[in-house]
Amino acid sequence: MSTAITTRTLNKLKPAGQPYFLRDTTLNGFGVKVNTSGKISFVSEVWHGGRSYRKTLGSYPILQLQQARNDALAFMSSVRSGDSQRSKSAQMVLEKLFKQYTASGRLKPRTVQDYQEAVFFYLSDWLKKPVSSITKQMVEKKFYQIRDKGINGGKPTYSQATKVMRILSALMNYAKADEMIESNPVEVLKLKRIDRSIKKRENYLPAHKVRELLKITAPESHPMTLAVHLMLYSGLRKNEALRLKWSDLEHVEGLQCLVIRDTKNHRPHYVPVTEEIQKVLQRAANQTQYIFPSPLQSDTYIKDERPTLKRLSKLINMEFKCHDLRRTFATRASEVGIDYLTVKRMLNHRSNDITAQYIQWNSRQNLLVLKDALEQVAY
Structure with a gap:
């Protein structure tokens, strides 16, 4: 729709069921966009170099008509001269x-x-x-x-x-x-309400399947198998577990802990070493800097878990992935009676609760509480 845009014209504009444009007949390339909310925005359009450029100048009545016209002329001039940042930005691939x-x-x-x-x-x-x-x-x-x-x-x-x-x-x-x-x-x-929701996975290993897995793999010393054992007893994410270095084994307030500093929520995660975790660390002892070193490359951690998980899945006749082990840990923690907030803390999940953000989880007493909870997770 085109017309001579005046202040009177602007004051009479009404919103419709969908946004629409009103183009000015006195200044080619100048117009207004009327949104469904009733908001009126000044726009400037210019054709240059075989393509169209458009800029929203501001909204009425904050930006008055005459100033909007001046801004439109300035924009069109800058595009045609090739000097505007807008023109350069439009070429961004x-x-x-x-x-x-x-x-x-x-x-x-x-x-x-x-x-x-x-x-x-x-x-x-x-x-x-x-x-x-x-x-x-x-x-x-x-x-x-x-x-x-x-x-x-x-x-x-x-x-x-x-x-x-x-x-x-x-x-x-x-x-x-x-x-x-x-x-x-x-x-x-x-x-268009096209469904793009991410389907939440719910796979986990029942306790009897974990017992079967632990029994079958008890003699093994493969780094990925040992990493699986650690994840079952700690709830660590795959990358948190696989990237562990021996230097991440620290004494915190008198307790031996695995300290994961590069976490998803950017808050250090302290995992007190329990008896089961200690057994895994003893079996994983090696001369590299990584607790679970790559069997194929020197001085790096194991990065491809798929061959080992495929083999272990066949052993227990149940397919699983690393994140399923985290769900398994959380499920088992709930099954043995650990309360929801403690499970959340064991998983190092982000909390939006202001009070929780004040609590220092690496105090000795809090670490003892966490260690006790970890020791209760048995299969």
């Missing part, structure tokens, strides 16, 4: 955006690697595309392609489709914050 986003230092190296593997595989054909050229239609088509057909020779996967779109949404919000784009195209999935 997805690959460069990803590198900028992950270079901030806010993400852990493992998270950056995980994001890179997903983006560079599933969005490989988009890496050289300008961020501003990625549309809602492209996003929706890509989501269904990953979910229902598979991509680059891979199998259809709901979980990866969900994961890729979650990462892409974060990248697009980052671009939006820097005014490279006006809206996040991934929001189309939310607006």
Whole structure:
């Protein structure tokens, strides 16, 4: 819709069932966007170098009409001259955006690697595309392609489709914050109520299966098998357990503890050494810096758990993964009567409770309480 935009025109505008644009007939490239909430935003559009550029100038009446016109003229002039940051930002390709986003230092190296593997595989054909050229239609088509057909020779996967779109949404919000784009195209999935919820896994090993596993593997000394034993008695995450060094075995307030400093919630996790944990450490004794060293590479920890878990799964006729061991530990802790808050602390889960954030869990008495709880987790 086009008309001569005046103050009187602006004051008469009413919201509709969906956002709409009103373009000015007196200044080509100037107009307003009326949102469903009634908010009126001034916008400026210009065609340059074979592509369209748009900028939101501000909202009415905070920004008055005449100033908005002046800002629109300035924006159009800067784009056409090629000097505006907006013009440069519009040429930002997805690959460069990803590198900028992950270079901030806010993400852990493992998270950056995980994001890179997903983006560079599933969005490989988009890496050289300008961020501003990625549309809602492209996003929706890509989501269904990953979910229902598979991509680059891979199998259809709901979980990866969900994961890729979650990462892409974060990248697009980052671009939006820097005014490279006006809206996040991934929001189309939310607006269309396309299910992207991550299905929670519930696999765990019943106590009798754990007893069977522990009995069969009692003579073993393979680092991954011993790591499995440790996870069953400590509830540690896979990476927390596998990356342990002998130097992480410390005396804290007179108690021997495994101290995990690089945790998911960024708060050090203290695991008092119980009798069962001590047995695992004794069996794991070696001359490297890692408690569970790689059998294939010197001076590093074991990184591929899959062959061992596949073998152990066959031994007990029940498939399991490392995170299933964490669920197994938590379930067993509940079964033997340990209260919910203590189980939460044993797992080092983040707490939003203000009081809990004041408690220093590495005090001697609190470590003794935790050690007692760990010793109760028996199979």
